[in-house]
Amino acid sequence: EYGVMDSDILEAAIDARPDVVSIKTYQDQYTVLHTGIMHAAPDRVIISAINANPDALDIVNRRDDNPLWQAVRSCMAEGVLMAALHANPKAVKRKKNSVYQVFESEVNILELAVRHSAPVSFLVAVIQQYPEFLLENESGFSQWSLPLLHRMIRLQTHLDVLEEAIKAQPSILKMKDFRGETPLCFAARDQPRKDLFKLLLRYGPDMVDIPDSMGFTPLRAIMGLDKMENLLDAIKETKSISMSMVPSMDCSKRRFCSFFFNVVARRVDRAMVKKGSTRTGIPLDIWWNIFGMLCEDDLAGMSKFSYICIMLKSRALFS
Structure with a gap:
C-alpha cells in the first residue's frame, strides 16, 4: 500500500x-x-x-x-x-450493476473496457474469446442504453476493434438504437468520419437504404457539407449502391446549400406536423427566417423544379 x-x-x-x-x-x-x-x-x-x-x-x-x-x-x-x-x-x-446507466441493469467487462479506452489488444482478445458479449442487452435500448457497436462508434473506439466485433457477430450491424438508427445512420449523426463509413459499408452495404424511426436514411440524416461528402465518398469507394441513387453526387458545393435547405426544412416540418403543433408544421415566422437565409447563389444552384416547389410552398403558406 x-x-x-x-x-x-x-x-x-x-x-x-x-x-x-x-x-x-x-x-x-x-x-x-x-x-x-x-x-x-x-x-x-x-x-x-x-x-x-x-x-x-x-x-x-x-x-x-x-x-x-x-x-x-x-x-x-x-x-x-x-x-x-x-x-x-x-x-x-x-456482470454488475452499471453506475453509468440508470435504466440498464447490468453491463459486462467488454462494455466497461470500451468506456475506459482499454488497450486495443485487450478489447480484441475479449471479443475473440467472448463474442456473446456483443449481443447482450440487445433489446430495450433507451437514451441511456445504446447497443455496444453504437457505443464504440460514439467513443471513437479503434477501427480494428470495430472490425473484429463485426466479424465476430455480423448481426450487430442490424441492431438499432432507441431512435431506430442502424450503426451507419448513427455514425452519420454522431461520428461522420470517412474511414468509419467505409468500414461499415464494407460489411453492411445495405445499411445505406435502411431508415430510422423517423424515416431518414443515413444520407438524409447527415448534417453539414463536409459530413455529407465523407459519406458520399465512402459510398462511391465501396461501391455499395448505384451512383444513380445519389442525385446530389454530381452537384457543385454551391448546390449542396439548397439541398440541405430542403432536407432540414422538410425534416422540421414533418416532425412538427406529426406532433400536431400547427396545420403546416413550421410556423410562418420561422419559414420567413429560413427563406431569409437563402441568397441568390443558393437559388441559382437549384434545379427549376426545386425552385418552383419552394415558390409554390411559399405562396401556399403566405397567401
Whole structure:
C-alpha cells in the first residue's frame, strides 16, 4: 500500500504464500490484488499475484468490484489486463450493476473496457474469446442504453476493434438504437468520419437504404457539407449502391446549400406536423427566417423544379 517494499521481496512473498493474495482488509474488503491495482503497484507484482492465485480475481470488494473490473477502471497496462483475462474466465464473465446507466441493469467487462479506452489488444482478445458479449442487452435500448457497436462508434473506439466485433457477430450491424438508427445512420449523426463509413459499408452495404424511426436514411440524416461528402465518398469507394441513387453526387458545393435547405426544412416540418403543433408544421415566422437565409447563389444552384416547389410552398403558406 505504501510502496516501500522492493518488487523482488513482494514476488517472493507471493510465491511463498499464494493464499495471502485472497485475504481481505476489514474495512473495504480489499484483497492484495485490489490494493496493488489501486496503489499502482509494479505490473510484475500484480501479474505475479494473478498467476499465483487466479481465484482471487473473482473476489469482490465492498463496492462489488472484482480486481479485473478495478484494473480496467484504473487503466492498467496491457500485460496486467491480458494476464487477468486468461487466468480466470469466471471473473471475466461476471456482470454488475452499471453506475453509468440508470435504466440498464447490468453491463459486462467488454462494455466497461470500451468506456475506459482499454488497450486495443485487450478489447480484441475479449471479443475473440467472448463474442456473446456483443449481443447482450440487445433489446430495450433507451437514451441511456445504446447497443455496444453504437457505443464504440460514439467513443471513437479503434477501427480494428470495430472490425473484429463485426466479424465476430455480423448481426450487430442490424441492431438499432432507441431512435431506430442502424450503426451507419448513427455514425452519420454522431461520428461522420470517412474511414468509419467505409468500414461499415464494407460489411453492411445495405445499411445505406435502411431508415430510422423517423424515416431518414443515413444520407438524409447527415448534417453539414463536409459530413455529407465523407459519406458520399465512402459510398462511391465501396461501391455499395448505384451512383444513380445519389442525385446530389454530381452537384457543385454551391448546390449542396439548397439541398440541405430542403432536407432540414422538410425534416422540421414533418416532425412538427406529426406532433400536431400547427396545420403546416413550421410556423410562418420561422419559414420567413429560413427563406431569409437563402441568397441568390443558393437559388441559382437549384434545379427549376426545386425552385418552383419552394415558390409554390411559399405562396401556399403566405397567401
